[in-house]
Amino acid sequence: MLRYLTRRLFVMIPTLIAISFLIFVIIQAPPGSFLDTYMAELQSQGENVDQGRIEFLRHEYGLDQPFYMQYLKWAFGLLHGDLGYSFEHNMPVREVVGDSLWLTVVVTLATTLFVWLISFPIAIYSAVRQYSIGDYVFTFLGYIGLATPSFLIALILLYFGHLWLGISIGGLMDPRYIGQPWSWAKASSILSHIWIPVLVIGLPGTAGMIRRLRANLLDELHKQYVTTARAKGLSGPRLLLKYPLRVSLNPFIADIGSLLPELISGSVIVSVVMSLPLTGPILLQALRSQDMYLAGSFLMFMAFLTVVGVFISDILLAIVDPRIRLGGGTTK
Numbered sequence: 001m002l003r004y005l006t007r008r009l010f011v012m013i014p015t016l017i018a019i020s021f022l023i024f025v026i027i028q029a030p031p032g033s034f035l036d037t038y039m040a041e042l043q044s045q046g047e048n049v050d051q052g053r054i055e056f057l058r059h060e061y062g063l064d065q066p067f068y069m070q071y072l073k074w075a076f077g078l079l080h081g082d083l084g085y086s087f088e089h090n091m092p093v094r095e096v097v098g099d100s101l102w103l104t105v106v107v108t109l110a111t112t113l114f115v116w117l118i119s120f121p122i123a124i125y126s127a128v129r130q131y132s133i134g135d136y137v138f139t140f141l142g143y144i145g146l147a148t149p150s151f152l153i154a155l156i157l158l159y160f161g162h163l164w165l166g167i168s169i170g171g172l173m174d175p176r177y178i179g180q181p182w183s184w185a186k187a188s189s190i191l192s193h194i195w196i197p198v199l200v201i202g203l204p205g206t207a208g209m210i211r212r213l214r215a216n217l218l219d220e221l222h223k224q225y226v227t228t229a230r231a232k233g234l235s236g237p238r239l240l241l242k243y244p245l246r247v248s249l250n251p252f253i254a255d256i257g258s259l260l261p262e263l264i265s266g267s268v269i270v271s272v273v274m275s276l277p278l279t280g281p282i283l284l285q286a287l288r289s290q291d292m293y294l295a296g297s298f299l300m301f302m303a304f305l306t307v308v309g310v311f312i313s314d315i316l317l318a319i320v321d322p323r324i325r326l327g328g329g330t331t332k
Contacts, residue, residue, distance in 0.1 A: 012255045012307050020078070024071045027292045033063050034087040034290045061087060074293065078300060084293030088286070093297045097279060103172060103190070104278040107197055108262050114202040115209055123213035124245065130218065138210065145207025151269040154200045169196050170275040178277070183206060198275055201267045209264065220244035244319060253317050257310035261302040
């Protein structure tokens with residue numbers, strides 16, 4: 001195990017270096033730069049463009065340097081915790097992200113907890129009580145949840161919230177707390193508003209997890225080792241928890257690699273529809289405006305979380321399922 005962990009940690013370093021280079025190539029691939037976009041916007045508004053100021057900004061931001069120099073400057077900055085400078089917001093990336101990063105983490109963790117708490121009991125019930133009335137009801141609701149996009153649920157809630165309650169249910173806190181320092185009142189406002197985004201973002205994920213866990217559990221319940229365990233007198237919750245459910249969790253543990261990046265990206269479309277101050281819209285706008293350091297820092301952080309998430313999921317899979325051997329090979 002120790003040898004495997006050491007080897008994986010050393011593999012992660014060149015992997016992240018390669019990913020950082022690819023990210024920088026991708027964000028540099030579109031023609032022009034942020035300053036070209038900025039000039040086009042000024043010209044579309046009928047304003048004069050001061051070429052001297054543009055050249056000064058190009059030199060100030062290092063856009064006149066060769067590609068490899070820009071990459072090395074950005075990469076070494078990341079190693080020292082410097083995420084770069086946002087051209088569009090005219091401030092460091094760390095300040096642009098601000099509270100949005102923490103709010104995204106809170107919303108994503110709350111949504112994940114909601115999905116697990118709701119889907120696991122329902123999936124277990126549907127698998128154990130296959131073809132019962134409850135199974136048919138949950139299956140029907142699951143199909144509706146899978147077929148309904150999150151942004152459509154958000155629009156429906158916004159409409160009926162305005163029609164029935166006469167209030168706007170968008171946002172993540174009362175408007176008076178936006179841009180204000182943290183306080184108990186601000187935290188309480190977030191807790192009172194967070195359940196609506198969690199419900200909107202979590203419903204499709206809940207429906208999908210119910211279907212997956214139910215299918216995995218049904219597959220395990222019909223295997224020979226379960227029949228053998230029943231023949232030896234093991235039954236009920238003890239049998240379910242000791243063998244089938246434990247093995248059925250493998251796909252969800254493997255999903256940790258994709259779960260961690262969601263802590264940063266968030267649900268972009270839902271965030272835009274419901275005016276949520278999360279990082280998803282910031283990343284989208286950075287890509288649209290070619291704010292390369294802001295977009296690159298976001299993407300690099302997501303890549304780092306993906307690599308770490310895959311590493312964690314591999315370790316947990318080996319712990320949960322003894323059949324998985326990290327060292328490879330066969331056991332005689």
